[in-house]
Amino acid sequence: MEESNEFSYPGLYEVVFMKAEKFINTVLNWGRSNSLWPLTFGTSCCAIEMMTFGATKVDADRLGVLFNGDSPRQSDLILVSGTITKKMARRLLNVYEQMPDPKYVIAVGACNVSGGLYHDSYNTIEGIDRIMPVDVFIPGCPPRPEEFLDAVRVLQKLIKENRSKAQKNGNS
Amino acid sequence: MVTVDKLKKAVKGDIEVLTEEQGLSIIRINNKKLLKKLAWQLKGEFDILYSLTVVDYSPSFELNYVFSNYSNADLFIIKVNIDEKDFSVDSLVDIFNSANWEEREAYDLFGIKFNGHPDLRRILLPEDWPGHPLRKDFKVDDEVRNWTGLDLKF
Numbered sequence: 001m002e003e004s005n006e007f008s009y010p011g012l013y014e015v016v017f018m019k020a021e022k023f024i025n026t027v028l029n030w031g032r033s034n035s036l037w038p039l040t041f042g043t044s045c046c047a048i049e050m051m052t053f054g055a056t057k058v059d060a061d062r063l064g065v066l067f068n069g070d071s072p073r074q075s076d077l078i079l080v081s082g083t084i085t086k087k088m089a090r091r092l093l094n095v096y097e098q099m100p101d102p103k104y105v106i107a108v109g110a111c112n113v114s115g116g117l118y119h120d121s122y123n124t125i126e127g128i129d130r131i132m133p134v135d136v137f138i139p140g141c142p143p144r145p146e147e148f149l150d151a152v153r154v155l156q157k158l159i160k161e162n163r164s165k166a167q168k169n170g171n172s
Numbered sequence: 173m174v175t176v177d178k179l180k181k182a183v184k185g186d187i188e189v190l191t192e193e194q195g196l197s198i199i200r201i202n203n204k205k206l207l208k209k210l211a212w213q214l215k216g217e218f219d220i221l222y223s224l225t226v227v228d229y230s231p232s233f234e235l236n237y238v239f240s241n242y243s244n245a246d247l248f249i250i251k252v253n254i255d256e257k258d259f260s261v262d263s264l265v266d267i268f269n270s271a272n273w274e275e276r277e278a279y280d281l282f283g284i285k286f287n288g289h290p291d292l293r294r295i296l297l298p299e300d301w302p303g304h305p306l307r308k309d310f311k312v313d314d315e316v317r318n319w320t321g322l323d324l325k326f
Contacts, residue, residue: 087297
């Protein structure tokens with residue numbers, strides 16, 4: 001049987017289904033991007049800036065980032081702030097794997113970008129993107145709280161445009 | 173100062189007094205077998221083993237035992253030298269309870285054996301770590317750099 005290269009138009013039902021799926025995805029992404037509940041994973045000094053991020057002056061709640069208890073099972077976003085050692089890497093993954101899909105990761109500080117001060121040390125890993133998919137990196141040692149706000153705005157934009165790592169990997 | 177006199181009497185003057193002033197006394201002992209005896213004498217006046225630090229003067233190591241008490245925050249420091257022939261010293265866990273984790277840390281980072289310790293495991297680094305990283309002769313080679321441990325790959 002010959003293979004035909006002719007273009008065939010989709011039928012009415014397929015068009016309706018595609019339109020509906022696109023509409024539902026848009027609504028879902030809008031909802032998800034505006035209610036990012038973070039899980040705080042603070043291991044060192046960047047966690048101090050993360051506290052300021054949630055406090056009054058740099059108010060995280062107005063972007064929908066609500067610090068609502070610290071349970072991985074109710075979180076969409078993990079804020080990895082602080083140096084991750086080789087012993088801690090397994091624990092970080094244990095927490096990350098308990099989070100429900102879709103899950104997003106923000107890597108805070110120079111240590112999580114490239115190892116930072118502890119680059120080529122005997123017991124730190126050089127960037128957490130070696131062990132888990134990271135959506136947004138925040139450079140700085142430590143970064144200012146305003147940069148957390150910027151990172152959340154970038155992540156919201158990525159989610160609305162279907163470009164976050166979770167959506168690319170088909171886990172949404 | 174009363175304490176130093178008492179210790180000298182107990183070990184028959186076999187200690188070297190480096191500093192002796194109000195609230196701070198530093199002594200050095202050359203025979204490490206005296207350590208436990210001195211600790212028993214100190215138990216009456218000092219409540220806790222405040223910290224235990226190790227200095228690497230290769231090939232010998234120097235252990236600094238810092239004792240303190242809650243009532244007037246006096247410090248009492250004992251310096252012990254151990255040489256390369258025998259990296260071991262008596263444990264003080266049965267006298268001062270806070271020695272437990274301090275000695276585990278010294279074992280973890282410097283590889284010093286404490287005789288009579290009830291639970292001498294690594295405390296900071298993973299269980300199957302190669303080597304003792306705070307020694308001067310520790311090299312960050314490819315074995316250490318590529319060590320990932322357990323089931324994790326990165």
